[in-house]
Amino acid sequence: MRWLLLKDLQILRRSPLQAVLLVAYPVLIAVLVGFAISRSPEKPRVAFLNEVPADARVSVGTRELPNIGVNDRICARVECVHVESRAEAVEEVRSGDVLAALILPANLVNRINSLSTPFPNTPEIEVVVSEEDPVKARLVNDRIDALIAQANLVIARRIAAEGGKFLGLVLDGGDLKVLGQTIEILGLRNSARIVESLRPSLPPGDLRDSVDRVIRFTRLARNNLATGEPLLSRLAQPIAVDKEVVDGSSPPLESFAIAVAATFTLAFVVVLLVAGSLALEREENAFPRLTRGLVSHSALLTEKVVLGVVVGLAVTLLMLTGLALFVPLHWGRFGLWLVAILASGAALGAAGAALGAMAREVRAVSLLAFMVTLPIAFLSLIPSGAVGAALSDMIEIVTALFPFKPALDAMTAALDPAGPDLGVALLHLAALIAAYGLLARFALRRFAAV
Amino acid sequence: MHNNLRRLSRIAFASVEAGAGIGTAVIEARKLVKRFGAREALKGVDFEASTGELVAVIGPNGAGKTTLLSILAGISKADGGEVHVPEGEVGWVPQQAALYRRLTVEENLLLFARLERHADPGASAEEMLELTGLGERRGEVVARLSGGNQQRINIAIGLLARPSVLLLDEPSVGLDPRQRARLWEFVSALAETNGTTVIFSTHDIQEAERYGGRLLVLADGEALFDGSPDGLLEAVRREASEAADRDFETAFVAFLHHRGH
Ligand SMILES: Nc1ncnc2c1ncn2[C@@H]1O[C@H](COP(=O)(O)OP(=O)(O)OP(=O)(O)O)[C@@H](O)[C@H]1O
Ligand SMILES: [Mg+2]
Numbered sequence: 001m002r003w004l005l006l007k008d009l010q011i012l013r014r015s016p017l018q019a020v021l022l023v024a025y026p027v028l029i030a031v032l033v034g035f036a037i038s039r040s041p042e043k044p045r046v047a048f049l050n051e052v053p054a055d056a057r058v059s060v061g062t063r064e065l066p067n068i069g070v071n072d073r074i075c076a077r078v079e080c081v082h083v084e085s086r087a088e089a090v091e092e093v094r095s096g097d098v099l100a101a102l103i104l105p106a107n108l109v110n111r112i113n114s115l116s117t118p119f120p121n122t123p124e125i126e127v128v129v130s131e132e133d134p135v136k137a138r139l140v141n142d143r144i145d146a147l148i149a150q151a152n153l154v155i156a157r158r159i160a161a162e163g164g165k166f167l168g169l170v171l172d173g174g175d176l177k178v179l180g181q182t183i184e185i186l187g188l189r190n191s192a193r194i195v196e197s198l199r200p201s202l203p204p205g206d207l208r209d210s211v212d213r214v215i216r217f218t219r220l221a222r223n224n225l226a227t228g229e230p231l232l233s234r235l236a237q238p239i240a241v242d243k244e245v246v247d248g249s250s251p252p253l254e255s256f257a258i259a260v261a262a263t264f265t266l267a268f269v270v271v272l273l274v275a276g277s278l279a280l281e282r283e284e285n286a287f288p289r290l291t292r293g294l295v296s297h298s299a300l301l302t303e304k305v306v307l308g309v310v311v312g313l314a315v316t317l318l319m320l321t322g323l324a325l326f327v328p329l330h331w332g333r334f335g336l337w338l339v340a341i342l343a344s345g346a347a348l349g350a351a352g353a354a355l356g357a358m359a360r361e362v363r364a365v366s367l368l369a370f371m372v373t374l375p376i377a378f379l380s381l382i383p384s385g386a387v388g389a390a391l392s393d394m395i396e397i398v399t400a401l402f403p404f405k406p407a408l409d410a411m412t413a414a415l416d417p418a419g420p421d422l423g424v425a426l427l428h429l430a431a432l433i434a435a436y437g438l439l440a441r442f443a444l445r446r447f448a449a450v
Numbered sequence: 451m452h453n454n455l456r457r458l459s460r461i462a463f464a465s466v467e468a469g470a471g472i473g474t475a476v477i478e479a480r481k482l483v484k485r486f487g488a489r490e491a492l493k494g495v496d497f498e499a500s501t502g503e504l505v506a507v508i509g510p511n512g513a514g515k516t517t518l519l520s521i522l523a524g525i526s527k528a529d530g531g532e533v534h535v536p537e538g539e540v541g542w543v544p545q546q547a548a549l550y551r552r553l554t555v556e557e558n559l560l561l562f563a564r565l566e567r568h569a570d571p572g573a574s575a576e577e578m579l580e581l582t583g584l585g586e587r588r589g590e591v592v593a594r595l596s597g598g599n600q601q602r603i604n605i606a607i608g609l610l611a612r613p614s615v616l617l618l619d620e621p622s623v624g625l626d627p628r629q630r631a632r633l634w635e636f637v638s639a640l641a642e643t644n645g646t647t648v649i650f651s652t653h654d655i656q657e658a659e660r661y662g663g664r665l666l667v668l669a670d671g672e673a674l675f676d677g678s679p680d681g682l683l684e685a686v687r688r689e690a691s692e693a694a695d696r697d698f699e700t701a702f703v704a705f706l707h708h709r710g711h
Binding site: 003004006007010011014015284285286288289290292294295448 | 520523524525540542544546547548549550551552553557561562564565566591607
C-alpha cells in the first residue's frame with residue numbers, strides 16, 4: 001500500500017498546476033470564509049458637515065448645557081469624511097466615495113433651544129443618500145436612524161437632568177444663576193416650614209383655616225413633585241437596555257472562523273484528492289490490473305483515504321500555521337487538532353472515495369465533488385436559529401449525513417475549549433467513516449464497467 | 451540476443467510448477483457465455499490450453515476476443531459456463547495500455563515490481579528496461595512516449611507478474627517490426643524454457659500463423675475453428691476453394707465470408 005501511496009504523491013508532484021490549485025483554492029476559500037464570518041461590517045463612510053457655530057450651546061430654560069461633543073459622538077459610529085460645504089457633501093455621495101452625507105445646519109442649536117419657548121421650531125438635520133444600491137441605502141438609513149435616535153436620547157437626557165435640577169430647586173430651594181446674577185430660591189420645603197411655624201401664633205378663625213390649607217397644599221405638592229424627578233429622567237429613556245459590551249475590538253479571526261477555514265480546506269483537499277485519484281486509477285486502466293491480485297478493493301480504498309488524510313493534514317496544518325501569524329492560536333491544544341484533523345480527514349476521505357467510486361470519471365468526479373461539498377459546507381454554516389424550525393431540522397439531517405458538519409464541530413472543539421463536545425463529533429465521524437467506507441466498497445464492484 | 455532473452459526469462463520465471471509437463475491443460479473454459487445487455491459477446495465458447503502452449507486468438511472486430519481473454523484473466527465474470535484457471539498465476543496485458551502516464555518509465559516498472567513483491571524490484575525493473583530497449587528513456591514520463599513505446603511498457607508490466615499463463619490482448623499493435631520480433635522472441639522463449647502458456651489475440655494473420663502453435667478463430671462470439679495453423683489452412687482451402695491459391699489472409703477472409711461473417 002505504501003508503494004501506491006508513494007505513486008500517488010509522485011503523480012501529484014508531477015502535476016504542479018493541479019497540486020497548486022488543489023491546495024491554493026481551498027486555502028483561498030477558507031481565508032475568505034473565515035474573514036467574511038468573523039469581520040463585523042465596516043463602519044460606513046459618511047461625509048460630515050457641521051455648520052453649527054462652535055460656541056452654540058443647547059440651553060434649557062435659562063441654563064446652557066455643556067458641549068456634548070456632537071462631532072466625536074458621530075464620528076465614533078461612522079467613518080467621517082469632513083467636508084467644507086453642502087455641495088461638496090453632495091458630490092462625495094454622488095461619486096460613490098461615501099455612502100451618505102450628514103449635514104448639521106447652522107440653525108440646529110437655535111431650533112433645539114426654541115423647543116422650550118412658546119414658539120418651538122422643529123430642529124432638522126439633513127441626510128443625503130444615493131439610493132442607487134437598495135441594500136446600501138437600507139444600511140445607511142438604519143445607521144442614520146440609529147444615530148439620530150441616539151442624538152435625541154442625549155438631548156432628552158440632558159433636558160431631563162436640567163428639568164430635574166429645576167424641580168429640586170423648587171422643592172428644596174437654592175441659588176439660581178440668571179444672566180450673571182444669583183437669585184435665591186426659597187423652595188417649597190422652606191416655605192412650608194415658615195408657614196407651619198407661623199400657624200401656632202394665629203388665633204383660630206378664617207386666617208388660621210387659610211394657613212392650614214396652604215400647609216396641606218405644600219405637603220401634597222412636595223410629596224408629588226418629589227416623584228416627578230425620577231419620572232422625568234425615566235421619560236427621557238423609558239426602556240433601559242442592559243447591554244454588556246465584552247470587548248471593543250474582537251480579533252479578526254476568532255476560533256470558529258478558524259475552524260471554518262480549516263474544515264473548508266480539509267474538506268476540499270481530501271474529497272477532491274481522494275475521489276479524483278480513485279477515478280484516475282480507472283482512467284489509466286490501472287484499476288483492473290491492480291485489483292487482479294495485487295491489491296484488494298479495501299486496500300486500494302484505504303490507500304486513497306490515507307493519501308487524502310496525509311495531504312489534507314499537511315495543507316491544514318500549513319494553513320493554521322499561516323493564520324497563527326495573525327491570530328493567536330492555542331498551540332497547547334495541538335494534540336487535539338491532530339485528532340480532529342485525522343478523524344475529519346478520514347471521514348471526508350471515505351466520502352470522497354464513495355463519490356469517486358460512484359462517479360468514476362475524473363471530470364465528473366471533480367464536478368460532483370464541488371457540487372456536493374460546497375452546498376453542504378454552506379448549509380453547515382447556517383446557524384440553527386436563522387431559519388424556521390422545520391427547515392432547520394431538515395438542514396440538520398442533511399448536514400449530519402455528510403462529514404463536513406461533524407468535522408467542523410470536531411475542529412471547533414479542538415481549537416477552542418468553549419467549543420462543542422469533541423467526543424460526540426468523533427463518534428459521528430467514526431459512524432460516517434464506516435458508512436461511506438461500505439458505500440465505496442459497494443460502488444467499486446461496478447467501478448471498472450464502462 | 452536470443453541467449454540474452456533466455457537468460458532474462460530464466461531469472462524472471464525460475465520456478466515452473468513441478469509436474470505440469472507439456473500437454474496438461476492449465477487453463478480451461480467450458481460453454482462460456484457473456485452478455486452485454488441484449489448482445490451476446492460469447493455464445494458458449496469452449497477453450498483450453500496446456501503448459502507451454504502458444505495460442506493465437508483471431509477473428510474480426512467485435513468477435514469476442516477481448517471478452518474471452520478478460521474472462522480468463524478474471525477481470526470480468528462470465529454469465530454462463532465454467533472457467534478453470536490457476537489462481538493468481540495469470541498475467542494480463544490489456545489491449546489498452548494500463549500505465550500511470552504521469553510516472554516515468556522506470557517508476558511504472560518499479561511500482562509494479564514492488565506490488566508483485568519481487569525480492570529485488572530494482573533488478574526486475576532493469577531486466578524489463580533491457581527487454582523493452584527503453585533503458586535510455588527510463589526517466590521520461592510515460593505520457594511523452596510514442597504509442598508503441600507505451601505498449602512496450604504495458605507488456606513489460608504484464609511480464610513482471612511472472613505468470614504461468616500469460617494473456618496478451620493484441621500485444622503487437624503499434625510496435626515497429628524490430629520490436630515485434632523482440633516481443634515474439636521473448637514470448638516464445640517464455641513458452642519454451644519456462645513452460646509458460648501464452649494466449650494472445652491479434653489481427654495479424656501471419657503473426658498468428660507464425661507464432662501461434664494453435665489458432666482459435668472467433669466470430670460473433672462463436673468459435674469457428676480451433677486447431678493448428680496447418681489445420682486452419684486446410685479448412686480454409688476446403689471451404690473457400692476459390693481463394694485457396696491466394697495468400698493466407700485473403701483465404702481466411704473468404705473463409706469467414708463463407709461462414710457468414
Ligand atoms: N463493456 C461492454 N459493454 C457492452 N458491450 C460490450 C462491452 N465490451 C464488449 N462489448 C461488446 O461485445 C462484443 C465483443 O467485444 P470484444 O471487445 O470482445 O471484441 P474483440 O474481438 O476484442 O474486438 P476487437 O478486435 O475490435 O478488439 C462487441 O460486440 C462489443 O460491442
Ligand atoms: Mg479486443
